Structures are given as C-alpha cells and as structure tokens.
Amino acid sequence: MDILTQLVINGIIAGAIYTLIALGFNLIYGATKFFNIAHGVFAAIGGYTVFFFFKLSGAALVPSILAGVLLAGIAGMLSDKLVFLPLRRKRGSSVIMLVASLGLFTALQAVIAIMFSNRFQTLTDIFNIQKTYQIFSGVITRIHIVIIITVVSLTIGLFLMLNRTKFGKAVKAISDDDEVARIIGIDTDRVIGYVFFIGSAIAGLGGILIGFDTGIMPTMGMGLLLKGVIASIVGGVGNIYGSVCGGLLLGFVENFGVWKISGEWKDAIAFGLLIIFLLFRPQGVLGK
Amino acid sequence: MKIEIRNLTKRFDGVTAVNNLSLTLEGGKITGIVGPNGSGKTTLVNLLSGFLPIDGGTVILDDAIAVKKIRPHKIKSYGITRTFQDIRLFEQMSVMDNILVVLTERNLWCALFECHNPGHLQKAEEVLRMIDLWDKRDEPASSLSYGQRKLLEIGRAVSMEARVYLFDEPFAGLFPGMAGIVESILKQLRNQGCAVVLIEHDMDLIRGLTDYVFVLDSGVLLAEGRPHEVLRDRKVVEAYIGN
Ligand SMILES: Nc1ncnc2c1ncn2[C@@H]1O[C@H](COP(=O)(O)OP(=O)(O)OP(=O)(O)O)[C@@H](O)[C@H]1O
Numbered sequence: 207m208d209i210l211t212q213l214v215i216n217g218i219i220a221g222a223i224y225t226l227i228a229l230g231f232n233l234i235y236g237a238t239k240f241f242n243i244a245h246g247v248f249a250a251i252g253g254y255t256v257f258f259f260f261k262l263s264g265a266a267l268v269p270s271i272l273a274g275v276l277l278a279g280i281a282g283m284l285s286d287k288l289v290f291l292p293l294r295r296k297r298g299s300s301v302i303m304l305v306a307s308l309g310l311f312t313a314l315q316a317v318i319a320i321m322f323s324n325r326f327q328t329l330t331d332i333f334n335i336q337k338t339y340q341i342f343s344g345v346i347t348r349i350h351i352v353i354i355i356t357v358v359s360l361t362i363g364l365f366l367m368l369n370r371t372k373f374g375k376a377v378k379a380i381s382d383d384d385e386v387a388r389i390i391g392i393d394t395d396r397v398i399g400y401v402f403f404i405g406s407a408i409a410g411l412g413g414i415l416i417g418f419d420t421g422i423m424p425t426m427g428m429g430l431l432l433k434g435v436i437a438s439i440v441g442g443v444g445n446i447y448g449s450v451c452g453g454l455l456l457g458f459v460e461n462f463g464v465w466k467i468s469g470e471w472k473d474a475i476a477f478g479l480l481i482i483f484l485l486f487r488p489q490g491v492l493g494k
Numbered sequence: 495m496k497i498e499i500r501n502l503t504k505r506f507d508g509v510t511a512v513n514n515l516s517l518t519l520e521g522g523k524i525t526g527i528v529g530p531n532g533s534g535k536t537t538l539v540n541l542l543s544g545f546l547p548i549d550g551g552t553v554i555l556d557d558a559i560a561v562k563k564i565r566p567h568k569i570k571s572y573g574i575t576r577t578f579q580d581i582r583l584f585e586q587m588s589v590m591d592n593i594l595v596v597l598t599e600r601n602l603w604c605a606l607f608e609c610h611n612p613g614h615l616q617k618a619e620e621v622l623r624m625i626d627l628w629d630k631r632d633e634p635a636s637s638l639s640y641g642q643r644k645l646l647e648i649g650r651a652v653s654m655e656a657r658v659y660l661f662d663e664p665f666a667g668l669f670p671g672m673a674g675i676v677e678s679i680l681k682q683l684r685n686q687g688c689a690v691v692l693i694e695h696d697m698d699l700i701r702g703l704t705d706y707v708f709v710l711d712s713g714v715l716l717a718e719g720r721p722h723e724v725l726r727d728r729k730v731v732e733a734y735i736g737n
Pocket residue numbers: 506507509510511529530531532533534535536537538579
C-alpha cells in the first residue's frame with residue numbers, strides 16, 4: 207500500500223461524502239438564499255428510516271432505501287411548507303430563516319433521539335465493510351465505491367435537470383430574481399417546495415450511505431451539515447458545481463493535512479480552510 | 495382586452511405615490527403615461543403587476559373580473575406582462591434561456607423531465623431575430639450591452655404573448671437603431687389588439703406613438719386625452735416646468 211495513493215483515494219471518498227450533503231444544501235440555498243441548518247437532520251431521517259425498516263422490521267433493502275429517501279424528501283418539503291414558506295410570506299430576513307432552521311433541526315433531532323435513543327447504531331453490514339478492492343496501490347471498500355458512483359450520478363442528474371429541463375430553468379430563474387420569476391408565471395412557492403424535496407431527499411440518501419459505511423446517531427446531522435456548509439462556501443455557495451469542487455477540495459485538504467499528524471486534526475483543518483476562504487475568497491472557488 | 499382602474503391608491507410612509515387614480519387601458523391602443531419624476535408612473539405598473547400590494551381601489555379586467563389583490567404569479571394568466579425601468583434579466587442564464595424560460599407550460603411534474611418542444615425553440619428564434627440578438631443566443635445575459643439588455647427584456651415580455659404590456663421607459667438610453675426596433679414592436683403589439691402602455695419622458699415619442707395619454711402628477715390624474723391636445727394643456731406644461 208502506497209500512502210500517497212491511499213491519501214488520494216481517501217480524499218476522494220471524503221470529498222464524495224461532503225459533496226452529497228453540499229449538493230442539496232446549495233440547491234436549496236440557491237433558491238431561497240438562506241443557510242438551511244435543518245438540512246443536516248434529513249440525513250439522519252434517511253439513515254433512521256432504513257434502520258427502522260431494514261434492520262428492525264426486516265424489510266427488503268431497496269424498498270427500505272426508497273422509503274428513507276422519500277421520507278427525507280417529504281420531511282424537507284414539509285419543513286418548507288410549515289416553517290420557511292410562512293416566514294418568506296412575512297418577508298422574514300435570512301437571519302430569521304437561519305434561526306428557524308436551527309430550531310427545526312434541534313426539534314427533529316430530539317424526536318429521532320426519543321424514538322430510537324441516543325445510541326450509536328450500525329446498519330446491517332450488507333456491503334461487507336471488511337472486503338476491500340485494490341486500486342493502483344491503494345484500497346477501497348465496496349460502500350465507498352457505491353458512495354462515489356452515487357455522487358457522480360447525482361451530480362450529472364442535477365446538471366441535466368438544471369440545464370435541460372423546464373423545471374431547471376424555473377429553479378435558475380428563482381435563484382436569479384424570484385420577483386421577476388413570479389411575474390413570468392412561475393409559481394415560485396411550489397417550485398421551491400420541490401427544490402426542498404429534491405435537496406432533502408439527496409441528504410437522506412447521504413445519511414443512508416453514511417449509515418452503511420460508519421453507522422448512525424441522532425446527532426449525525428450537525429457534523430455532516432458543517433462539512434457540507436464548508437464545502438459549499440469553499441466551492442461557491444448556491445452553485446451546484448461548487449459543491450463538487452468544494453467537497454473534493456475539503457476532502458483532499460483534510461486527508462493530506464493529517465498525513466504526518468494525528469487524524470484528530472481533521473476538523474481543525476477543515477475549519478481553518480473555511481476561515482481562509484472567508485477571509486480571502488468569500489465567493490468560493492467557482493463564485494456564483 | 496381592457497383594464498379599468500378604479501380609485502387605485504398606494505401609500506408609502508409619508509408619500510401617497512398613487513392617489514385615488516381611475517383610468518382605463520384599452521386593447522388596440524398605445525396608451526402613454528407621462529408625468530414628472532416621482533409622479534407615480536412606476537408605482538402604477540408595480541401595482542398592476544402585483545409587485546406592490548394595493549392599498550385601495552379595484553382593477554377590473556375585461557369588464558368581468560374585479561381584483562383587489564394581484565398575486566404576481568397570476569398576472570401571466572390575466573394576460574399582463576411588464577418590463578422594468580431598471581432592467582431585470584436572469585443574469586445567470588444565456589440570452590436564449592431568458593426567452594425560453596417564459597415559454598413553459600407550468601405542469602411541474604412533466605417539467606421535471608420535459609425538454610423544450612420545437613414550437614418553443616421556433617418562437618424563441620423568432621423573438622431573438624426580431625430584437626437582433628439571435629447571434630448572441632448562447633452568450634450569458636450579463637455579457638450584453640445596455641441597449642441589448644433592454645431589448646432582451648422587451649423580447650422576454652413579447653414572448654409571453656400577453657394582452658396587456660406595461661413598458662416602463664423602454665426607450666430610455668437607446669440609440670436610434672435600437673429605438674426603431676422597440677417602436678416597431680410596440681406598433682406590432684397594438685395592431686394585434688393588445689393594450690400597450692408606454693411610460694416615456696420624450697414627448698416627441700409620445701406624440702408620434704401613442705393614441706391616448708394620461709398625465710400624472712404626485713399620484714393624481716392631471717389630464718388625459720389625445721397626445722397633441724393634452725401636451726399643449728397649460729396645467730401639463732406647468733407641471734413639467736414646475737418640476
Ligand atoms: N418602494 C417604495 N418605497 C417607498 N417609496 C416609494 C417606493 N416606490 C416609489 N416610492 C415613492 O413614490 C413616489 C412615486 O415614485 P415612482 O417611482 O412611481 O415615480 P415615477 O413616476 O416612476 O418617476 P420616474 O419618472 O423618476 O421614474 C416617489 O415619491 C417615490 O419616492
């Protein structure tokens with residue numbers, strides 16, 4: 207095993223996971239222009255749904271995953287309809303929206319903890335974590351391959367959706383100028399509802415895949431969210447391609463940063479990167 | 495198409511920008527709205543397009559539908575569209591997409607997967623050729639010159655195939671060639687029977703283009719009539735000189 211190759215592989219894996227969270231976060235930020243802290247909890251909802259159906263109830267894998275993705279999406283859409291949409295109607299500032307999303311995050315996280323306890327849980331090891339594959343002179347596990355393939359497909363899918371479909375044009379129009387979007391006949395509230403569904407469903411899928419990789423906890427959302435937010439800011443907030451860029455950059459910097467030092471420095475390095483970007487390139491790598 | 499405005503009022507703290515205003519906009523006519531700076535012209539357009547909530551009064555569409563509250567995303571279904579005094583385009587999008595984005599049936603579930611049909615592409619080409627931006631179709635809207643941006647915004651409005659067009663100073667800052675394009679678009683819309691509203695400070699344009707003129711001053715209707723007569727009116731001349 208060659209350490210350099212392995213660091214590259216680890217960087218890509220971490221980058222893919224951060225991208226998974228940043229994609230939905232950026233999609234929602236683009237349309238609504240506020241930092242949706244609650245985004246993290248939808249990852250936990252996805253993970254726990256699969257935990258409930260697949261591990262506790264013995265349902266089949268694919269329907270359980272579908273249920274997890276769907277439930278995360280629906281929860282996200284409901285969060286918009288019940289909390290954020292009313293605030294938008296009252297012209298609540300982005301700070302008010304952020305505080306509301308933090309409240310929502312805390313509340314939903316508490317509900318998960320009440321239902322499933324605060325304990326760390328693993329999902330059934332169907333991907334056989336022990337089995338590794340050789341890539342050049344490094345190794346990778348099966349679940350990591352699944353994560354990377356998922357992120358690549360999701361990014362391509364979102365790219366096509368935003369650039370090739372009428373729905374995508376509506377989303378871009380809203381992100382550019384929501385008032386003008388409305389007068390050309392776009393029902394912005396409805397489109398934003400769908401954006402919340404898609405973004406949160408992606409977060410749910412992220413939570414599920416991470417669950418199969420390491421495991422789940424009710425509090426898993428905050429850590430994921432913070433890394434997703436850093437990836438978004440580093441890549442360019444509100445920019446879908448910035449998510450990939452920022453996710454990968456964060457993954458690489460974290461992994462290469464702890465090359466010669468203890469792995470516990472990872473978070474410090476991640477936030478160091480965030481501060482450097484906020485100071486010197488607040489628009490991120492790709493900008494708007 | 496006909497829009498009847500009755501006792502329309504809009505107050506901002508301290509200022510009554512539109513004050514108990516009643517007027518009628520008719521199809522097949524270009525209606526000029528003139529008045530000194532701050533007389534409430536843009537505010538009127540903002541009210542009719544749902545950009546600002548109406549404080550008082552009624553808007554009657556086609557002698558049939560009386561509305562007291564206009565929701566912005568509904569104005570397309572009323573057949574109303576507008577442009578902005580300070581140009582507002584979708585900057586992230588290409589020139590072509592700025593047109594295509596309005597050519598959309600709003601069936602969202604289909605829209606998730608559906609691409610544009612040949613009819614849309616043909617319509618977009620037609621509009622872009624009319625405003626002389628076909629060659630720039632793939633460039634980002636943000637790269638256009640001031641005049642081209644102005645034309646693109648007008649083109650976007652035309653693509654909506656509305657019946658009432660509210661143009662807020664569409665000629666401002668345009669060179670003669672581009673102004674000529676705008677002029678022919680306005681006439682074409684009139685000939686199609688649309689109600690065309692033209693807000694304009696250049697009185698020669700008002701004389702040459704409009705069929706009827708309303709003069710606003712401090713939010714109230716100062717005078718109305720055929721352009722040649724109204725613009726000679728003492729009250730009107732004084733309002734402009736006094737400003
Ligand atoms: N959003 C707003 N908030 C507060 N006051 C406003 C607002 N919009 C317009 N006003 C005020 O209302 C009055 C009318 O403004 P409006 O923009 O309608 O004038 P206008 O006739 O379009 O002028 P111009 O010829 O300069 O474009 C002005 O006194 C303006 O300051």
